[in-house]
Amino acid sequence: MQKLVIIGAGMASGRLLEHLFELDPDAFDVTLFNAEPRGNYNRIMLSPVLSGEKSYEEIITHDEDWYARNNVACRFGEHVTKIDRERKVVVGENGEVPYDKLVIATGSAPFIIPVEGRNLPGVVTYRDLDDTNAMIEASGKPGAKAVVIGGGLLGLEAAAGLRLRGMDVSVIHLSGHLMERQLDEAAGYLLKRDLERRGIKVHCNSSTAAILGDDRVEGVLLEDDTAFQADLVVMAVGIRPETRLAVDAGLEVARGVSITPQMQTLNDPDVYAVGECVDLDGMLFGLVAPLYDQAKVLAENLLGGEATFVPKDLATKLKVTGIDLYSAGDFSAEDREEIVLRDAAAAVYKRLVLKDNRLIGAVMYGDTADGAWFFDLVKNGADISEMRETLIFGQAYQGGTPLDPMAAVAALPDDAEICGCNGVCKGKIVNAITEKGLTGLDDVRAHTKASASCGACTGLVEQLMSLTLGDAFSPAAVQPMCGCTDLGHDDVRRLILAKELKSIDAVMQELEWKTSCGCAKCRPALNYYLVCDWPDEYADDYQSRFINERVHANVQKDGTYSVVPRMWGGVTSSKELRAIADVVDKFNIPTVKCTGGQRIDMLGIRKEDLPAVWADLGEAGFVSGHAYAKGLRTVKTCVGNDWCRFGTQDSTGLGIRLEKFMWGSWTPAKVKLAVSGCPRNCAEATCKDVGVICVDSGFEIHFAGAAGLEIKGTEVLCQVRTEDEALEYIVALTQMYREQARYLERIYKWAKRIGYDEVRRQIVDDPERRRHFFDRFVFSQKFAQVDPWSERVSGKDKHEFRPMAIVPKEAAE
């Protein structure tokens, strides 16, 4: 078998490997070097990772399994020091690897402007995950300030992400308007205004003189002597091909590694190059689409083919949630004509650049729906003289009556490009769907790569699927929350935070709900998410809560209610029992029963009597037991070392402390706790949502048990020494669950879905994160720990408990 060595595990070489293994999995014995200590991930999606809209795990393209399955020898985290073309070996830090064919895929390096202070700690570039993590870490400091040097695509995505993370962000840009390579001035202005509305300060025509600071960065000084404070400086002024190894190896290098259209280096037929590091007749490539084309060409040629790479026009989209911007083709040509549409109220700007009755460029801001169609006209060089009058209004206005979006997609020709990142055209997607019988978005992504990179064309792909499959297609690759939306719970939670949506109306408007006011599935879920995410700002919407949570009692099958007062840790007294007995007598309560959670349930209470029942219970010192709530229910305990000869700790005391700390909090589904004083486990802590087993040396914390529809023993979180620590860990775990789980998802299901180790990683291994969870829980309790019963005894929602009118039978006769 021939030996293939690849230097660099980025998106271009990753795609090369995919093609190679698809065409002939047994052709090469592959060794893959990567200076980064990880494999191929979707670098385009670092911006959503930075802004917190996605996690790193979600953007991994090739995981360990993939490399193992394909027998790739991975040398990750190892720098290549030399290519020895004489002996045909690649020299890595940990040893040599011989090759028959070599691919240089070293990508690009960020350009660092040569000013004083550029090497200070706190000055970062924006190229890889480590840069992203460094930025996320810097943004964690309250009130931290960031200066982004460079207002191009990367710089602005960095600025938007850092702003979403709460930093004070300024962008310094050399040119007169933002993204000057892709946008004209008018669109640059709209973009600047939108960014400023998000609280990002933008300074154009500004040139950096120096980066200030002694042992770490403190500020940035401009040529005109303006100075900005900075805890973080992101240098995003551009990239240059990384060619050092190629130069040292004596390969021909211009700005990048010079290649033939067959992707071969000019002076060694066994050495190829692909990706951002190459230079083809003076052209460099920074966007992903041409890199993928190159990868395909190279894969064929490595297997003896003779494919050639032909550069194409490119379209650009900015990946900042809420900003729609599209630019394609050329808009600086001479002898051009222009058509411009401005709608100030809607903040829409469109500009088409024409030459000889052909569209050669398009810039759109605010409304980019026709981007793909315009781009198609640019690529095909179609004669537009027939539709020139209405061209700027878009495809829907051509040929008489406006088309609906579905018809517009149907009208696209087969070679219309749908996915710009991966260069997938309509015909290929439709063929894949019909020939391979694909029914889900994930399948289409897997087979065609369409919408698998930046995801901006997901809507188009779904429309195509819908056209091709008819009713057989449900766009639910993700299970939608309900019929009112196509978004899943996780997307909705993420967007509530990312877009700072703080009311049910705002969520439904911004996320384009399909119904006017939701349904009984989504409304309670949204209400919970908003209560959880904005505890101090969101006003709980009682009409979006299930009846039990609205009237703070459990509706029974006959329409009566049951009432369970809190008995802290299951401990009661003669006074409490007497008060309960009196209430039972006074209101003729038919059934009194002990619950499984060590308290007393009174069943069969008429709704009208609830406030009076609560008033009597309240006088005896009872508060609501929240036996009806998606919230903290009971904390079951045993008597511990107070009484028990085996007890090792004060399990009752810890249980009561936990319950008093956590009562009143709303959670995605009910939460039941238990504390057992020794491993005999009389409180049955090992089948609870969170359980504690006391031992001589401290407290063993358990989580993710279940004893309902499913039976499942708990997982061990960790062991801690003190009660204080036990409280902190349990509260932090609960808050993590509150913030991350889907509505109605119990802890055991959530933890299984995200992985038990992930819970341990965030709660046990990361003290700072644990503390933050804990603090957020404490903050939210300030607003949650109000006894709902006493509120209602004093008149809140009194309409709930009385009939509006009593009409005697005769009155209507």
Next chain:
Amino acid sequence: MNVQTQNWVAVGVLEDIPRRGARCVSYGAMTIAVFRTENDRVFALEDKCPHRNGPLSQGIVHDGCVTCPLHNWVISLETGQAQGTDEGATASFPVKLEGGRILLSLGRA
């Protein structure tokens, strides 16, 4: 008398009912649920789900429907018909707003 007339009875004012909520009217042994939608339309149904007699007045009101709190049947406020694949209907009563007052017709006795 052979002429059938509708008897309109005033049962309260619009503000008595929360938006996307309901209040009950006792009528002899029967309970009637009066609903107010998001856009201030008013409907009246017997407070009994056709499935297992659940109190519809306690359900979540959305668009033109209410979801029963017991087993999530969705009932049309206008017709009382169960929606989707469920079958059954609950009695509905004519109701109208006059100057903010809610008038309920308890039918032809």
